[in-house]
Amino acid sequence: MLTCGNTCPGFCLPQHRTPLQPLQHKGPTKLATAAHSARHKGTTCNKRARSIVHVATGDAAVATPDESEMFTTNDGVIEAVDEDEAEVDFLGESTSGNLRLVQRVKSEGIVNVLGLEQLDDIVTIPYNTLKQSQQELMRGLKVSPQYPKGLANRAIFCSRTLNLRSIQAIGYDMDYTLVHYDVDAWEGKAFHYMLQNLQSMGCPTEGLNFDATLVTRGLIVDQQLGNLVKADRFGHIKRSMHGTHMMNTGEIREVYGRELVNLKNEGRWCFLNTLFSVSEAVMYMQMVDRYDRGALPNQDFSNSYSSLYKLVQKALFRTHVEGQLKGEIIQDPASYVELDPDMAKALLDQRAAGKKLMLITNSDYHYTNKMMSYAYNQFLPRGSTWRDLFNMVIVQARKPEFFNSKMSLYEIVTEDGLMRPAMDAKVDDTESRGRLYCGGGAAMVERALGLNGDEILYVGDHIYTDAALAKINFR
Numbered sequence: 001m002l003t004c005g006n007t008c009p010g011f012c013l014p015q016h017r018t019p020l021q022p023l024q025h026k027g028p029t030k031l032a033t034a035a036h037s038a039r040h041k042g043t044t045c046n047k048r049a050r051s052i053v054h055v056a057t058g059d060a061a062v063a064t065p066d067e068s069e070m071f072t073t074n075d076g077v078i079e080a081v082d083e084d085e086a087e088v089d090f091l092g093e094s095t096s097g098n099l100r101l102v103q104r105v106k107s108e109g110i111v112n113v114l115g116l117e118q119l120d121d122i123v124t125i126p127y128n129t130l131k132q133s134q135q136e137l138m139r140g141l142k143v144s145p146q147y148p149k150g151l152a153n154r155a156i157f158c159s160r161t162l163n164l165r166s167i168q169a170i171g172y173d174m175d176y177t178l179v180h181y182d183v184d185a186w187e188g189k190a191f192h193y194m195l196q197n198l199q200s201m202g203c204p205t206e207g208l209n210f211d212a213t214l215v216t217r218g219l220i221v222d223q224q225l226g227n228l229v230k231a232d233r234f235g236h237i238k239r240s241m242h243g244t245h246m247m248n249t250g251e252i253r254e255v256y257g258r259e260l261v262n263l264k265n266e267g268r269w270c271f272l273n274t275l276f277s278v279s280e281a282v283m284y285m286q287m288v289d290r291y292d293r294g295a296l297p298n299q300d301f302s303n304s305y306s307s308l309y310k311l312v313q314k315a316l317f318r319t320h321v322e323g324q325l326k327g328e329i330i331q332d333p334a335s336y337v338e339l340d341p342d343m344a345k346a347l348l349d350q351r352a353a354g355k356k357l358m359l360i361t362n363s364d365y366h367y368t369n370k371m372m373s374y375a376y377n378q379f380l381p382r383g384s385t386w387r388d389l390f391n392m393v394i395v396q397a398r399k400p401e402f403f404n405s406k407m408s409l410y411e412i413v414t415e416d417g418l419m420r421p422a423m424d425a426k427v428d429d430t431e432s433r434g435r436l437y438c439g440g441g442a443a444m445v446e447r448a449l450g451l452n453g454d455e456i457l458y459v460g461d462h463i464y465t466d467a468a469l470a471k472i473n474f475r
Contacts, residue, residue, distance in 0.1 A: 162457075169391075169449050170350060173399075173460030174361035174368060176275050179375045180338045184212050186329070187279040189336075190316065193325050194283055197315040204295070208286050214244065215281040218463070220261055221270040226288040226305035227255075228281060235260035243288035270309070273463040284312045326367050333374040344379035347389045356391040356427065356449060358434075360402070360458070365395045365417045365438065391427050391434040392448065398439070400464070406441040424448065 116122060122130075172178050191210035198205050220229050222240075227247075230239040237256050240247045247255070263269050272281055287308055290296050296308075319325050329336050350357060361368055376386040387393065398407060410419040413436075425437055425448040446452060 164457075166455065167355065167457045168451050168455040169356040169358065169457070171358040171360045171445070171456065171458040173458075173462070174359060174363055174371065176461040177459060178343060178359070179371045180340060181275075181336055182338055183275055183278060185336045187212060187275070187282075189328065190276075190279040190319055190325055191283060193319040194279060194312070194315040197318045198311075201311075201315070203311070204290075208283065210279065210282055212278060212282070214285060215272070215278050217272050217275050217277065219272050219281070220263070221272065221281060221284065221309065222268065223270060223306040223309045224268045225255065226291065226308070228285060229261065231261040235262065237261060241285065243292060244285050245289075267306075271464065274461055280312055280316045283315070284309055287312060326363075330367060330370045333371060337371065337375055339375060341379045344376050344389075347376075348380075351389065357389055358392045358394065358445065359390050360394045360397050360399070360445075362397055362399055363395060365412055365436070368393075368395050385433075387433045387436075391429075392425065392445070393434055393436045394425075394438070394440055394445075395436070396438050399462070402440070403442045406443060407439045409440040409444065410438040412436040412438055 116125065175181070188210045195205045195208060215228065218230075220231060221227075222229055226242060228241045229237045231237050237252060237259070240252045240255070242251075261269055263271055272278075287296075288305060291305065291308055347357060359368075359372075363371075372386040376389070377384075380386070380388070394402075395412070401407065409422045409425065411422040412419050419438055422437065425440060425444050426435060427448045428435075446456065449456070
């Protein structure tokens with residue numbers, strides 16, 4: 001790609017052929033240009049501001065001198081077309097997924113946003129004037145002028161650039177992603193059932209209480225020493241807590257020295273990837289205190305910090321597998337789910353922009369249907385349900401295996417969850433709602449969508465399963 005020179009800011013085109021060179025037929029392509037005037041190998045190109053151009057192809061194409069709106073490129077002759085028909089913008093990026101205006105407002109060249117009379121004013125307008133206009137606009141949209149300051153949970157934070165135009169499909173996890181839970185309520189209830197499971201195994205539990213402020217996602221459990229540590233990106237331990245006792249700098253230096261956290265050593269280090277780990281870690285840290293006091297008389301409970309952690313993990317596993325916790329939440333979702341009307345709006349906007357949406361969750365169908373119905377149906381247009389938001393729904397996906405292996409696939413064909421075997425998943429754009437599946441794998445999703453990993457974005461709350469593995473195997 002060659003730039004048009006200093007007189008053509010921010011605009012790139014393929015290297016130009018001379019006017020009489022034959023052009024290969026590659027099918028019609030549409031481009032958008034910025035205001036510029038530059039000389040291209042003897043051919044003058046004077047383009048209007050924000051004009052949209054089209055490539056006319058053939059065995060041979062010649063731009064005549066009097067056709068000021070046309071010029072030749074490697075792909076054909078460029079000519080003006082309507083803006084909504086452009087397939088590529090003036091930066092060379094695909095316009096696929098852009099929202100299409102139903103009715104364009106006629107303003108006769110006047111830009112009625114932020115007090116600008118023409119586009120170039122964005123460069124010359126005084127900063128304070130622009131800031132004041134921007135705040136007035138935000139107030140008109142009923143958004144705090146200081147947004148997102150003071151509303152960090154509503155902001156978007158980026159660690160890399162991502163062109164959403166190149167993303168054709170977006171997959172979402174459900175728990176703590178599309179459906180947000182009250183951590184105190186959910187994890188508090190999980191803690192309650194963990195206590196019952198420990199009691200059934202003969203472990204004393206008197207005095208154990210749930211404290212959500214004790215632990216957060218992203219910390220690391222040192223199973224060998226009974227510590228909860230916070231490490232930096234290089235593995236250096238910055239803060240540590242033994243049981244519920246916060247260790248000072250001297251104690252940390254004495255215990256760890258220059259030792260680094262190695263998450264590959266899963267027998268020692270356990271990363272708290274998700275908010276579902278909060279109740280488990282709170283329980284473990286309090287049990288460590290009891291272990292140190294000798295308050296766990298049974299040898300099975302006091303062999304080591306590591307065996308103690310396995311005991312807590314077993315109690316939490318039984319809580320989820322036996323279904324008591326989810327059964328209670330299904331009966332009263334209002335006590336556990338934090339409603340967010342903007343979530344439904346965001347998904348509707350993405351569908352309107354031409355994105356294919358998927359729901360991929362480890363939860364079973366009955367729980368998924370209940371939670372999504374409660375969290376979304378009341379915010380959707382009349383007659384629509386959460387199922388109408390997605391081109392494909394996959395339950396019991398068994399992540400992380402879902403991303404790097406293929407499991408048996410079943411299609412759920414009735415509202416009560418009746419399933420039948422399926423050879424492969426299908427996405428039919430003519431259907432009003434996507435099909436519902438159980439199991440499968442990421443490769444199956446790519447085949448059904450006709451897309452590759454770079455065109456699919458997956459969003460989830462689990463730092464390892466939803467972020468790291470999905471990035472490696474999906475995007």
